[in-house]
Amino acid sequence: MVLEKSNAYGAGLALIAALGFSLKAIFVKLAYPYGVDAITLLALRMGFALPVFLWVGLAGQRAGASLTRDDWLKLFALGCLGYYGASILDFWGLEYISAGLERLILFTYPTLTILIGVLFQGKPFTRREVVAVALCYLGIGFAFIHDLGLGEARNVWIGGALVFGSSVSYALYLSGSGTMIARLGAMRFSALAMLVSSAVTLAHFSTSHPITAFIQPLPVYGWGLAMAVFATIVPVFAQSAAIRRIGAGRASLFGMVGPMLTIAFGWWLLDEAISLAQMAGAALVVIGILIVSRR
Numbered sequence: 001m002v003l004e005k006s007n008a009y010g011a012g013l014a015l016i017a018a019l020g021f022s023l024k025a026i027f028v029k030l031a032y033p034y035g036v037d038a039i040t041l042l043a044l045r046m047g048f049a050l051p052v053f054l055w056v057g058l059a060g061q062r063a064g065a066s067l068t069r070d071d072w073l074k075l076f077a078l079g080c081l082g083y084y085g086a087s088i089l090d091f092w093g094l095e096y097i098s099a100g101l102e103r104l105i106l107f108t109y110p111t112l113t114i115l116i117g118v119l120f121q122g123k124p125f126t127r128r129e130v131v132a133v134a135l136c137y138l139g140i141g142f143a144f145i146h147d148l149g150l151g152e153a154r155n156v157w158i159g160g161a162l163v164f165g166s167s168v169s170y171a172l173y174l175s176g177s178g179t180m181i182a183r184l185g186a187m188r189f190s191a192l193a194m195l196v197s198s199a200v201t202l203a204h205f206s207t208s209h210p211i212t213a214f215i216q217p218l219p220v221y222g223w224g225l226a227m228a229v230f231a232t233i234v235p236v237f238a239q240s241a242a243i244r245r246i247g248a249g250r251a252s253l254f255g256m257v258g259p260m261l262t263i264a265f266g267w268w269l270l271d272e273a274i275s276l277a278q279m280a281g282a283a284l285v286v287i288g289i290l291i292v293s294r295r
Contacts, residue, residue: 010245014254020235044224079196082173096159103262112171139284
């Protein structure tokens with residue numbers, strides 16, 4: 001009974017994480033009409049989230065083993081790749097493409113993690129993984145057809161390339177984070193990586209924008225705060241807690257609803273059109289990730 005309750009709790013947390021991550025693109029799209037640019041919006045997101053991650057990170061520092069110089073160097077590299085590099089490329093890409101296409105491209109990061117392992121870590125490339133990768137990228141092709149029918153082709157290709165770069169950056173972050181999570185624990189590592197990402201984001205902002213760029217219409221602050229709370233803090237910690245209770249494989253399966261949620265929210269809140277090609281593409285991507293996530 002206790003185990004069943006823990007599994008149900010873990011499943012609920014994984015669904016909360018999937019919901020939060022799926023809302024990020026929606027919040028970005030809702031903020032852009034007010035004239036805010038990508039780095040300012042990302043700085044607001046990180047700035048609002050910073051106190052929570054600082055508190056968790058400091059608590060972990062007091063309770064856990066001290067970090068070596070190599071640990072800090074790895075954290076810096078992973079922080080630059082993860083929630084800074086992946087985020088800024090994603091935010092730039094959302095200036096060009098729909099939230100639905102963005103989520104589908106980002107959702108290919110498990111296949112990219114596999115390809116990184118095959119190309120650089122000597123891991124085998126199984127037949128099942130080949131099928132999964134093929135399905136994912138066929139699905140992306142269908143989603144591209146949908147977006148190409150709605151706007152200028154050049155914008156779709158630019159936005160798609162930027163978001164794909166974001167997915168590559170996040171896959172590199174995941175590929176390098178395993179040993180650090182084993183050493184520090186998921187919660188502590190997530191908090192410290194977010195702190196590094198926040199610092200790099202704010203440094204980027206301070207070197208490229210005057211401080212007055214933080215003066216924005218009130219709705220921008222609202223969407224930035226919503227992004228920090230509901231699309232950053234809550235899903236990051238919910239995902240870590242879900243992985244602790246039900247394992248990474250099962251937690252990732254619940255994340256399959258993410259692309260569908262983003263497409264639905266895009267239709268509801270952003271008036272983004274839904275087509276048969278887009279839904280077919282989403283289904284192929286989800287099937288591909290489902291295949292590759294099964295162990």
